[in-house]
Amino acid sequence: MAAVASGSVRTVLGLVFAAGGVTVAAVATSLDGGKAAQSAMGVVMCFMLAVALLGPWLARAATAVLGVPLRAGGAPGSLAADNARANARRLASAITPIVLVTAFCGTLLILQSTLRHTSGENVRAGVTADHVIGAAGPGLPAGTAERAARVPGVDTAVGVLRTGVVFETMGQLSSAPVLGVDGDPARLPKVLDLGVRAGTLADLGRAPDTVALSVTLADALGAKVGDRVPLRLGDGTAVRPAVVALYDRGLGVGQALLPRAAVAAHVTAGYDHQVLVADAPGADRAAVAAGLGRLAGTAGTDRNGFVVTDRDGFVARADKDMELSGWANTVMAAVLGGFAAVSAANTLVMTVLDRRREVALLRLAGTTRSQVRGMMRWEALLVAATGLVVGSVIAGLTLVPVARGVANTTPYVPPMLALPLVAGAVLLCLLATGVPARALLRTRPAALGAVQR
Incomplete structure (x- = not known):
């Protein structure tokens, strides 16, 4: 009964935080640019708490959706689908940090790319002068x-x-x-x-x-x-x-x-x-x-105090200035993403190492090392796909109102930003599960009687 009550409380709290994220995102549309941008992290945190609390439900839903294509992957895929369905809580603990990496890094980097893209478009379309006289110092004479x-x-x-x-x-x-x-x-x-x-x-x-x-x-x-x-x-x-x-x-x-x-x-x-x-x-x-x-x-004045450029030169300089000003957010995203990636890797490694008995039983049942490694790879891809999708949804729910409030536009996602993020999440999951899985498979179960008990 206590477990049921605990699960009910967890579900209710998860739904409350999800509703809070939607509410803060809606409020962000009425804020000015700076405050709308500052609200982004609040929206992300609300949704992240909701994901952490509703993780088992999320894992079951992901398994139900991705279980069919997993079973098409042969015996390893079927094993991965069955394990994911039977151990939703374990799967949730692995998915949550991937959601964290995707949501945090995606929100910060896409917000920065949106601001830079919109600013650049406004400068290119807005400045129609043929020449721009600029000052190398504090101002023009x-x-x-x-x-x-x-x-x-x-x-x-x-x-x-x-x-x-x-x-x-x-x-x-x-x-x-x-x-x-x-x-x-x-x-x-x-x-x-x-x-x-x-x-x-x-x-x-x-x-x-x-x-x-x-x-x-x-x-x-x-x-x-x-x-x-x-x-x-x-x-x-x-x-x-x-x-x-x-x-x-x-x-x-x-x-x-x-x-x-x-x-x-x-x-x-x-x-x-x-x-x-x-x-x-x-x-x-x-x-x-x-x-x-x-x-x-x-x-x-001397020639160094006066700068005359054409429109293209002025736009190029403005683009460079915006790129330099965006380094602070890029570094922040790298730091937060690095901490989140380390947390995700540790969680995934510990999740695999806790499966010694399960792996031993599979080996006793005749499952080959190759099939076990294949099962782990499919589970890693399931975790990566679910984490990326949910993290992207959170980033989207955060960025749409914030981008509307900051720049009166929709989020801009350059391909060269999305592809490395997806590839990094997939590679992280594969490495953090593949390396400890190989370590487990290299050691023969020493006490099979303990495993059977």
């Missing part, structure tokens, strides 16, 4: 945009000051990157195509208290065109600008656009970080680039 606009062949030159704002959502403070832009806002589409969804960028700066928001930031603030949103600038100054436009391409470019005059006095150094330049129709691009390059001398 004052008046660089005005001088660039006077270079022969230039149609539009827009200075960009990169800063940030702080806002409150759901009772907590968050931050977002901001572009402070100068010049005629009606000319912004010549250098930036942000995918405006509502309103118009031409109204930005017509009054000093205006702002354009990305749709993800607008959703976090619950704002629409015409609303006033509470923000704090770089030095903590509180402002309530009116929303004049909503746009899609915020991630990787800027979550908000403000008039440069509204932010320049509230940052440490009010210098532009880039100047986006569009050529006039029919202009010689090489001649314009050369003219922009000569601005370094005009500004009284």
Whole structure:
């Protein structure tokens, strides 16, 4: 009776944690980018606890689904299917760490690849300038945009000051990157195509208290065109600008656009970080680039303080910066994955070594060493397949709402990320079961009477 009660409690708790994971994942869709990303680990932990508690049920379901193809593998496959069905708890203890490896590593790495992919796509589609003037130091000399606009062949030159704002959502403070832009806002589409969804960028700066928001930031603030949103600038100054436009391409470019005059006095150094330049129709691009390059001398700086690139060069540099910034998550995934892999390997090895009597009985019944090794391999593949499928489902349930909240998109899974993860899990299972199985088979059962008892 105590065992039945314990099993019932375990099942109820497992279902509670599964429901908790679904609930946290649903809440993540209403959070802003940073908090949505932070919620990912909470979702994974809820589902992992559910898997650990509901492991025997999960193992029975996996055996029922995969038992038929296993029996097609001959005697070793049939032995593996029968053992898996009879020892669901043992199988569950082996599956859980593989689920952990897949869910944790998959969530971290796919989230990073989604952010990098979406940011790269936004930069490639959003930055339409023919040339980008950048600073090797803290900022460009004052008046660089005005001088660039006077270079022969230039149609539009827009200075960009990169800063940030702080806002409150759901009772907590968050931050977002901001572009402070100068010049005629009606000319912004010549250098930036942000995918405006509502309103118009031409109204930005017509009054000093205006702002354009990305749709993800607008959703976090619950704002629409015409609303006033509470923000704090770089030095903590509180402002309530009116929303004049909503746009899609915020991630990787800027979550908000403000008039440069509204932010320049509230940052440490009010210098532009880039100047986006569009050529006039029919202009010689090489001649314009050369003219922009000569601005370094005009500004009284050396050539190393001025960087002029074309659009492709700017996009390539942005991709490299995003790749470097993603190393922290990659290292974290490697560390967590390494610990989880060690845990999985230890569990699988101990599971095999605990089967001395079972292996001895199979050998006494006439099962060959080859058939025992084959049975172990099929069981390892069953564990790997179940762990990968369940871990992938957990990662998917975690990533779909988080990716929607962070980047307003669906998760991006590059093939070169998924294939190594699958291959690593399969190889881990095969090695962690195959090596101890060979060790067992090399030792003849010493006390067959003890085995029979």
